[in-house]
Amino acid sequence: MRASTTAPPGPRRAGRPGPPSGPRGVPLVLLVPALAGLAFLVLPLAGLLVRAPWSTLAVRLTEPGVLEALRLSLVTSSVATVLCLLFGVPLAWMLARVPFRGRGFVRALVTVPLVLPPVVGGVALLLVLGRRGLVGQWLDSAFGLTLPFTTAAVVLAEAFVAMPFLIISVEGAIRATDLRFEEAAATLGASRWTVFRRVTLPLVAPGVAAGAVLCWARALGEFGATITFAGNFPGRTQTMPLAVYLALETDPEAAIVLSLVLLAVSVAVLACLRDRWVSAG
Amino acid sequence: MIDAHLVVERPRFRLDVRLRAEPGEVVALLGPNGAGKTTALRVLAGLTAPSGGHVTIDGVPMGARPPERRPIGMVFQDYLLFPHMSALENVAFGPRCHGSGRAEARRAAAAWLERVGLAEHRDARPGNLSGGQAQRVALARALAVRPRLLLLDEPLAALDAHTRMEVRARLRHHLEGFTGACVLVTHDPLDAMVLADRLVVIEHGVLVQEGTPAEVARHPRTGYVARLVGLNLYRGDAEGHEVRVEPSAASGTAPGKGLVLSVSEDLKGPAFVAFPPSAVALYRARPDGTPRNLWPAVIEGVERHGDRVRVHLGGPVAAAADITPAAVAELGLSPGQEVWAAVKATETHAYPAGSA
Numbered sequence: 001m002r003a004s005t006t007a008p009p010g011p012r013r014a015g016r017p018g019p020p021s022g023p024r025g026v027p028l029v030l031l032v033p034a035l036a037g038l039a040f041l042v043l044p045l046a047g048l049l050v051r052a053p054w055s056t057l058a059v060r061l062t063e064p065g066v067l068e069a070l071r072l073s074l075v076t077s078s079v080a081t082v083l084c085l086l087f088g089v090p091l092a093w094m095l096a097r098v099p100f101r102g103r104g105f106v107r108a109l110v111t112v113p114l115v116l117p118p119v120v121g122g123v124a125l126l127l128v129l130g131r132r133g134l135v136g137q138w139l140d141s142a143f144g145l146t147l148p149f150t151t152a153a154v155v156l157a158e159a160f161v162a163m164p165f166l167i168i169s170v171e172g173a174i175r176a177t178d179l180r181f182e183e184a185a186a187t188l189g190a191s192r193w194t195v196f197r198r199v200t201l202p203l204v205a206p207g208v209a210a211g212a213v214l215c216w217a218r219a220l221g222e223f224g225a226t227i228t229f230a231g232n233f234p235g236r237t238q239t240m241p242l243a244v245y246l247a248l249e250t251d252p253e254a255a256i257v258l259s260l261v262l263l264a265v266s267v268a269v270l271a272c273l274r275d276r277w278v279s280a281g
Numbered sequence: 282m283i284d285a286h287l288v289v290e291r292p293r294f295r296l297d298v299r300l301r302a303e304p305g306e307v308v309a310l311l312g313p314n315g316a317g318k319t320t321a322l323r324v325l326a327g328l329t330a331p332s333g334g335h336v337t338i339d340g341v342p343m344g345a346r347p348p349e350r351r352p353i354g355m356v357f358q359d360y361l362l363f364p365h366m367s368a369l370e371n372v373a374f375g376p377r378c379h380g381s382g383r384a385e386a387r388r389a390a391a392a393w394l395e396r397v398g399l400a401e402h403r404d405a406r407p408g409n410l411s412g413g414q415a416q417r418v419a420l421a422r423a424l425a426v427r428p429r430l431l432l433l434d435e436p437l438a439a440l441d442a443h444t445r446m447e448v449r450a451r452l453r454h455h456l457e458g459f460t461g462a463c464v465l466v467t468h469d470p471l472d473a474m475v476l477a478d479r480l481v482v483i484e485h486g487v488l489v490q491e492g493t494p495a496e497v498a499r500h501p502r503t504g505y506v507a508r509l510v511g512l513n514l515y516r517g518d519a520e521g522h523e524v525r526v527e528p529s530a531a532s533g534t535a536p537g538k539g540l541v542l543s544v545s546e547d548l549k550g551p552a553f554v555a556f557p558p559s560a561v562a563l564y565r566a567r568p569d570g571t572p573r574n575l576w577p578a579v580i581e582g583v584e585r586h587g588d589r590v591r592v593h594l595g596g597p598v599a600a601a602a603d604i605t606p607a608a609v610a611e612l613g614l615s616p617g618q619e620v621w622a623a624v625k626a627t628e629t630h631a632y633p634a635g636s637a
Contacts, residue, residue, distance in 0.1 A: 183328050184361040186348040188375035189426055198374070202365040 045263065052260055053253045060257040068235050069243040070261060076151065076239060077219035080158035084166045084215050089208060092170035093196060097182075107171075114164040121160050122228025129156065129229075153230035154237050158219035166215040173207020174200065210273055217269045221262065283430055283462045286334035287324045289317070289486075296320050296486040297334075302430075302462035302479075309477030310466045313505055317486040318466040319358075322432050325464060327351050339429050349378070351430075354423030358435040360415045362407035368394060368418045369403040375426035393421040397455065413444040420455060431456075433465035437472050449475055470509040474498065482506055500632050501555060512555045513600045515540075516634055519548035524631055526554065528597045540597045542574045542624070544631035551634035558591060560628035561602035564621040565612055573623040580618045583609065594622055 026034075053060065060066065094100075095107050113121055129136040129147045139145040147153045181203060185195045201208070223241040230237040232246065240262055247255040282303055289296040296317040302308045310318045323329035325336055327348040336343040343351055354375070362371050372390035373383075381389065394403050397417040407415055416436065423431060436452060437445050453476055456463055467473050473480055474494040482490040482497065482505070490502045501507040507514030517526035517539070528539040542554050567575070578596035585591075589603040592614060600622060614620070 178361070180357060180361050181363060183348070184355070184357055185363070185374070185378075187326055187328070187351075187353055187355040187432075188422065189349050189378035190374070191349055191378075194378055199363060202363075 048256060048259055048263060052256050056253075057257060057260075060254060061261070063254075065234060065243065066254070066258060066261075069238055069240050069258070072151070072154070072235070072238065073220055073240040076154045077158055077162075077216050077222075080155045080162060080219040081166075081212055081216040083155065083159045084163040084219075085208070085212060088163050088166040088211075088215075089170055089201075092167045093174060093200070095167070096171045096174035097179075097200075110167050111164050113161055114168075118157075118161050118222065118224030118226075119228050122157060122225035125153075125157060125160060125225065125229040129153075148229060149231040149233065149237060151230075151236055154226055154239060157225035157229045158222045161222050161225050162215040162218040165218050166211040169211030169214060170204060170208050173204040173211070176207075177203045213269055213272050217266065220265060282339060283325075283464070284335075284337045285325060287321045287336070288331055288333035289320050289324060289329065290332040294486060296324075296483075298481070298483055298486070298488050300325075300464070300481065302464060304429075304462055305460055306479065307456050307463040307465065307477045308479050308481055309473035310464060310481050310483055311470065311473045311509070312468065312483035314468060316483045318468075318483055319434055321483070322355075322434055322464065322466050325430065326353055326355050326432055352428055353430045353432060354426050354428035355432040356416070356419045356423045356434065356436050359439050360407075360419035362410075362415055362418055362422070364407050367404045367406060368399060368410065371407065371418055372422045372425050375422060379426055389425060390421075393425045394418070397421045397451075411444070412440045413448045416440065416448055417451070420452065424455070424459065429461040431459060431461055431463040433463065435467055436465060437467070437469065452476060499630070500553070502553065502634070507555060512557055513561070515542070515554045515598060517542070517552060517554065519544075519546075519550060519552035519631060519633075521549070522547055522626070524548070524552050524554050526598055540574075540576050542629060543626040544629045545627055546631040548631055548633060552631050553634050554629050554631045556624055556629040558601040558603040559589070560624050561594075561600060561604075562623045563592065563602055563604060563608070563612060563614070564623065567621050568623065573625050574629070575621060575623045578620055578622045580614055580616050580620060582616055583614055594620075596622070 091110065095103060095110070126133065126148060128134050129139070131137070131140055131146050131148065136147060139147070147156065177200065181199055182195050185199045186192075190198065220239075221241055222239070223245070226237070226239060227242055232238050232242050234243075238246070240258055244255050244258045244262070247258060283301060285300045287296060287298045287300060294315075294317065298317070298321055300308070300310075300321070310321055312318050320329060324331045324334075327336075327343065327346055327350075330345070338352055348355075362368075363374065366374065369387060369390050372393050373386040376386035376389045377383065391400070391403060394400050397420060399414060399417055399421070402410060402414060402418075405414075407418070410418060416439070420436075437449055440448055449472060456476060465472075465476060467476075477494060480490070480492060480494055480497045481488060482503070484503060484505055490497060490506055492500075497506060498510045501510055501512055501514050504514060515524070515526040517524040522544055524542050524544055526540045526542055544554055562573075563578075567577075576597055578594040578600065580592055581595045582593040583590060584593075586603060590606050590609045592602045592604060592609075594600045594602060602622060612620070
C-alpha cells in the first residue's frame, strides 16, 4: 500500500496534541482480548451464514415442518407477550409507585425467573400446574383442564421466563418518569386509574414497547422450560428452538435453516431497539 | 374561604403555620429557600400528608382527602404540562376528570385558552410553547376545573426576567378575575407585592410576619423581610425618641455596648428601627457638630447595586449603605477600612416590636 500524497478529507487530523485515539493509542493488553471477544461473538454467526444451504434455502423454508414450527413460535410468543403485558405492566407499576412492605423482596422474587435455569422453571411449572400439581390437580377436577404438553403450556412456559424482562424494563421506565406529572393529574381531579391510563402509561409507552420486544424475543427463543413443561410435539408444542435441536440430530441442514430464521428475527428485534440501546454511544 | 393549620414534622424540620384566605383574596407565602413554603402548599393540595392540623375549604374539612377529591387547582413551578397532549388536551384534562363529556371538556378548554390569549396555540405540544405560553396554559388548566382554592408554586420562577414582567402583569389580571381563594408561593418580593393582597412570611417553618404588601414593606419584622424590601432593620429598646440597639452577634461588641439611635417617633419598650441604605452617609473622619446618628463602622464589602454602590458595614451593628460611585472614589473605600456612618433621625422609621 502506498501512502497518498493528498490526505483524504475527514475527521483524521494530524498534529493534534491530546490523548491518542484510534488503534494506535489502545494498549495491546486491552486490544487483543477485545478483538478476541468480538471474534468469539461474531464467528459462530458467520459460520451459520457460511454453512447455510443457500441454494435450497427457499425450498427448505417452505417445508411444512419448518412453517409449522415458525407459526407456532410466532403465535405462542406473541400470546405470551400479551399475557406478560396484561399482568406485568400492573405489577411493574405496583413495584414502582406503591410503597408497600416487602416491596424489595417482591422485586427480588420477580427477577428470580431471570436467573433461574429455564429447565428448573419448567420443572416448577410442572409441579404446580401438572396433572398432579398443586393447582393443576384442582384445574383437572374442577374444569377437566390439563395444561402440560399443550400449546397453552408453551405459552405459560414462555411467559414465565420472559415476564421479568418486561417488568424490569417497564418498572425502570415508570421510575424514570417524573412523579409530579402524576401529582399534577391528581390535582386536576384524576383518579389513580385515570392517572395511570392517561398520564403514566403514555409517558412510559417507549419503555413498555422496548420491554415487550425484549420479552417477545426471549419468549421466541425459549427452550428449557418449554421442553420440560410442554414437551416436544410437532404442530402442538414444538417451537422453533425445539425444532432446531431435534433437527440437528436427524437433518443438520434443516437445523441451520431454522437457526437462520431465528437469527433473522433477532436482528429484526435489534433493529427495533436500536434507538434505545445500540446507538447509546 | 380557606382556613388551615398546616403542621408537618420531619426529622430536622417542623412546619407549623396557620393560614386563612377569603374568596377572591390572593395570599402570598413568602420566605427563603427551605422555609417550608412549598411544603405548606402541598399540604393544602393534599399531595403531602400533614402530621397534624387541618385544612378547611368553604367550610368543608378536607381531612385526609386525596388531591383529586379537593376543590383545588394547582400551577406547578415548572408547569408540568403533560408532554404527550396538546395545549387544548392539557386544559381539557381536568374537566374530563370532573365528569364533562369529551366535546364539552374541549369546548371549555378552548374557552380558557382563549381567555389566556392562546387560542391559536391550542394544538401545540408543550415542548413547542415558550415559557410564558406554557405558564398560561398551566394557569388555564388549573382554572378550568373551577377550583375554590388556586395554588401557585413559584409561578414565575421558571421565566427569564423580560418574560417575567409581562407574565406577572397578565397573571395579576387573571387572579383579579378569580373568585376563589388563591395561595401563591414565591421567594421573589416583587412577585409577592404585585400579585398578592396579603403577604404571609414564613421562616424556618413558622409565620414571622403577615400583612398587606405596604405594611410589610414599611414595617419589616425580621432581617429576611428587611433585606427583601431593601431596608436596614434593628431591634432594640425604645425610650422616648431614642432606641438602644443591641450589637449584632457577629460584631464581637459586648452586649450593652450597642448603638443608641435617635428616631422621630416617640416610643417605649421593644421596638424596630428601619432605614433605607440610601439614608446612610459615610465619612473617612468623624464629622463635627452633626445632629445625626453616628457610629464607627468597618467596611466588609463593596458591590455594584444598580447605578449605586452598596457598601456592607460591620461594627457595632451590621448595615448596608448605598452611595454613588463618585463617593466611593472620593473616599477611597476598600474592605477592612474604618469609616463613620451617619443617618438622620428623620430618615429612620421606628415602630413597636409587639406581636405581629
